[in-house]
Amino acid sequence: MSAPALTGWVDTDVHVAPAHLDVLAGSFDDYWRGYVVDAGLALSPTQAGAYPPAAPTSATPQARAAGLLPAAGTVDALREALLDPAGLATAVLSCTSAFPVNRNPYYEAALTRAVNDWLLGHWLAAEPRLRASIVVPTLDTRAAVAEIERVGSHPGVVQVLLPVRTDAPWGNVRHRPVLEAAAAHGLVVGLHAWGRVGHAGTPSGLTHTYIEDYLTNSQVAAQAQLTSLVAEGAFAAVPELRVTFLECGFSWLPALLWRFDKDWKGVWREVPWVAGRPSEIVREHVRFTTAPAALPQDPARIREVLELLGGTDALLWASDHPHDHGPGGQWLLDALTDDERTAVTRDNAVAWYGL
Amino acid sequence: MSRLDEFPPGERRIVEAGRKSIGVFRVGDRFYALNNHCPHQGGPLCLGRTAPWVRSTAPGDYRVDGDHALVACPWHGWEYDLATGQSFLGPGEPPVRTYGVSVGAREAGREPGPYVVETYPVHVEDAWVVVDTATRGEESA
Numbered sequence: 127m128s129a130p131a132l133t134g135w136v137d138t139d140v141h142v143a144p145a146h147l148d149v150l151a152g153s154f155d156d157y158w159r160g161y162v163v164d165a166g167l168a169l170s171p172t173q174a175g176a177y178p179p180a181a182p183t184s185a186t187p188q189a190r191a192a193g194l195l196p197a198a199g200t201v202d203a204l205r206e207a208l209l210d211p212a213g214l215a216t217a218v219l220s221c222t223s224a225f226p227v228n229r230n231p232y233y234e235a236a237l238t239r240a241v242n243d244w245l246l247g248h249w250l251a252a253e254p255r256l257r258a259s260i261v262v263p264t265l266d267t268r269a270a271v272a273e274i275e276r277v278g279s280h281p282g283v284v285q286v287l288l289p290v291r292t293d294a295p296w297g298n299v300r301h302r303p304v305l306e307a308a309a310a311h312g313l314v315v316g317l318h319a320w321g322r323v324g325h326a327g328t329p330s331g332l333t334h335t336y337i338e339d340y341l342t343n344s345q346v347a348a349q350a351q352l353t354s355l356v357a358e359g360a361f362a363a364v365p366e367l368r369v370t371f372l373e374c375g376f377s378w379l380p381a382l383l384w385r386f387d388k389d390w391k392g393v394w395r396e397v398p399w400v401a402g403r404p405s406e407i408v409r410e411h412v413r414f415t416t417a418p419a420a421l422p423q424d425p426a427r428i429r430e431v432l433e434l435l436g437g438t439d440a441l442l443w444a445s446d447h448p449h450d451h452g453p454g455g456q457w458l459l460d461a462l463t464d465d466e467r468t469a470v471t472r473d474n475a476v477a478w479y480g481l
Numbered sequence: 482m483s484r485l486d487e488f489p490p491g492e493r494r495i496v497e498a499g500r501k502s503i504g505v506f507r508v509g510d511r512f513y514a515l516n517n518h519c520p521h522q523g524g525p526l527c528l529g530r531t532a533p534w535v536r537s538t539a540p541g542d543y544r545v546d547g548d549h550a551l552v553a554c555p556w557h558g559w560e561y562d563l564a565t566g567q568s569f570l571g572p573g574e575p576p577v578r579t580y581g582v583s584v585g586a587r588e589a590g591r592e593p594g595p596y597v598v599e600t601y602p603v604h605v606e607d608a609w610v611v612v613d614t615a616t617r618g619e620e621s622a
Contacts, residue, residue, distance in 0.1 A: 299541065359540025391569075392558030394591065398537035 136475040139318075139372045139415045139444035140208065140217040141197035144169060144244060149199070153240035161233060171196060174226030176320040178336055182450060189448030197221075197448055201252045208447050209255055215472065216481050218257045218284060220372060221245060225289045225321050231265035235273070238263050242277050250282040257479065259287035259316050267300065271307045278311035284479040285314045290347045290374060291321025297354030302363060309366040314413075314479060317351055319343035319373035344375035344418065349382050352412065356386070359399040361411045368478065369412045373446055376414035377421055380434035383408060409436065413478055415444035416470065418451030419458045428461035438462065442478065443471040483610045495527055498614045503601060505612055506531065506563055508548045512603035513563040514612045515552070520568075520596035524556030531563065561598050568594035 144150055147169045151159055161167070177184040177196045185195050189207060198204040209217060221244075224237045238261045245258040260283050262270035274286060286308040294300060296317065308315045320343060326332045327342035329350070348371050354360075361367055383405040390397070390404055400407070421428050432438060445455075459467055475481065482496045482505060493506045495517055502517035504527020517527040531549040553560045561568050569591040602613045 363540050391591075392553075392560075395532065395535050398535045398543060399540045401537075 134213065134215045135443060135471040136216045136218070136479075136481060137208070137212065137214050137445050137447070138218045138370070138442040138475050138479075139220050139417060139446045140204070141447060141449065142204065142219050142221050142245075142249065143173075143197040143199060143223045144221075144241070145199040150237070150240035150244055153243040154236060158233065158236045167228070167233075169223050170226055173222060173320065175336065175339065176222070176226070177449065181336060183340060184450070185448040186450040189450075194448045196223075201249060204447075205253070208445065209253070212445070214255060216255055216257060216475075218259060218475075218479065219245060219249060220259050220287055220316070220318055221261060222287070222289070222318060222320060224261050225318075227322075229265065229322075231263060231269065234265055235263040235269040238273060239276070242273065246277065246280055246282065250280075257282050257284045257481065259283075259285035259318075260313075261287050262304065264289060264292055264322070267303050270304045274304070274307040274311055274313070278307070278313055283311075283313065284481070285316045285370065287316045287318050287372075289321030290317045290319055290343060290351055290371070291325050291327055293322070293325070295354030295358075296351055297356070297358030297360045299358065302360065305360055305364050305367050309364050309368075312480065314368045314370050316370045316372050317348065317374065319348075321347075343373065344378060344420070348374035349378060352382070352408065353386065355412075356400065356404045356407050357397050359397065361407050362399040362401065367411060370415065370442065370478070371412065372415045372444065373417060373449070374414070375418050375420050376416070376435070376441065377419065377431055379408070379414070379440075380431075405436075409440065413440050413442050413474070415442050415446070416455045416458055417444045417446035417449070419454030421454045421457055423453075423457055425457070425461035428457060432461070438466045438470050439474065441470045442475045482612050485605055485608045485610055488610055493527065493531075496612070498612070501614065503527070503612060503614065504552075505603060505610065506549075506552070507610075508550075508563065511548075512605070512610060514601035514603045515561065515563065515566055516599035516601075518598075519554040519556060519559060520598060521554065521557055521559045524554045526552060526554045526559075526561065526598060529553045529555040532560075559594070559596065561596070564600070566598035566600040568596040568598075 147162060172178055173196055179195055192207050194203060194207055198207060221241050224241050227234045227237050242260045249256050250258055260277055262273045277283060288296060305315055327339055328346050333339050386404040390400060421431060483494055488507055490507050490509050493504055496503050496505060504515050504517045506513045515527055517525055519526040529552050531552045533549050534546040536544045536546050550563055551560045552563055559568055604611045
């Protein structure tokens with residue numbers, strides 16, 4: 127998709143990635159530098175199959191021509207490819223390089239610390255238009271909380287980025303301290319597409335094609351996570367909790383929430399802390415980035431989708447640079463009124479992230 | 482409709498009164514009688530499960546509040562207050578039709594729904610359980 131043409135937009139999902147593990151080595155202590163060498167570890171250039179080099183979804187033609195695979199690795203490259211031509215006011219960075227890490231919880235903690243040091247030291251220190259999503263370990267709750275406490279108060283940090291695929295859904299009570307720590311630091315919790323290697327993307331088992339895996343993010347994993355967060359009472363327990371779903375779509379929401387509301391009326395007794403309609407809880411606590419936007423091309427039909435969504439309040443513009451999910455995001459913008467477009471491309475994100 | 486000593490607590494009876502089918506419930510020493518016809522789609526409401534209210538202050542906190550006070554239709558799970566016949570929806574969902582039921586009936590995040598099942602007064606007279614179908618039965622006839 128082409129970069130947004132107007133000035134002053136906020137892009138809520140801009141990918142960056144260290145080109146090699148060596149880029150992060152300065153943040154590892156001696157033990158982990160040795161571990162990386164001894165184990166032959168590297169950062170997967172495809173992020174373990176999430177972004178296959180030749181898949182059209184992995185990069186726009188422009189980003190591909192500029193060599194930005196799996197994502198921009200330097201500030202200058204990102205300025206040239208996106209920040210300047212798009213005239214962005216703000217870009218919220220997503221680095222998912224640590225998502226497909228091995229299952230050593232201590233290495234995962236070291237790697238996420240290194241990624242965060244790189245985001246703050248290499249990116250935010252050099253470019254005032256940038257904000258960071260920090261990453262945290264997913265296998266050790268206490269380590270995740272410690273990492274939020276270590277870097278979560280940095281003024282450029284706006285979000286804690288979690289993989290949408292996990293060993294247990296994020297609403298589960300075992301994860302609650304991570305959500306509490308994020309909320310206590312005024313940070314949004316971002317659930318981003320993809321996640322751990324070797325993890326079945328679907329409850330019916332492992333997939334063996336990229337297209338199944340790709341669809342799983344929006345059509346299976348994100349919906350399961352959203353259901354978990356509401357049903358397990360994450361928002362009841364942490365009333366200040368704000369969650370953004372990134373690169374997971376949004377046009378599936380009406381069908382899920384209609385069914386969720388309906389069934390809640392019947393089986394509320396199991397979750398008596400869900401003190402209101404699930405759709406209302408989602409409306410208050412959850413936002414969605416606009417890439418991918420699985421929408422019809424006809425603007426009149428897009429208006430029907432927006433009506434089912436209850437408007438545009440939940441939508442945050444994202445290019446998802448360098449990824450390419452097709453023209454749905456542009457079709458969405460074309461179908462909006464001027465006021466709606468201003469909200470989706472700027473004001474919603476400014477309010478949500480406190481920019 | 483029954484001798485009192487043949488109708489122990491926790492049980493129910495379905496009785497016919499003219500063309501009506503009526504469910505009579507004994508909860509502790511209280512009796513309730515409802516039309517055995519769910520206003521939603523006509524299911525046999527009084528064959529459904531009864532249950533108490535459950536309160537919660539936080540995830541994982543459950544508190545059963547009082548005796549069984551609700552019956553759920555076996556067809557679609559619509560729940561009705563045994564005493565008033567009032568159905569419940571979620572908050573913010575206005576009833577399709579309004580009835581003379583207090584709006585203060587909001588319970589556990591739920592607000593009165595569109596349906597009210599016909600209820601009947603139940604008395605115990607000389608060791609017999611008596612359901613009075615005359616008053617409201619005449620009104621609706």
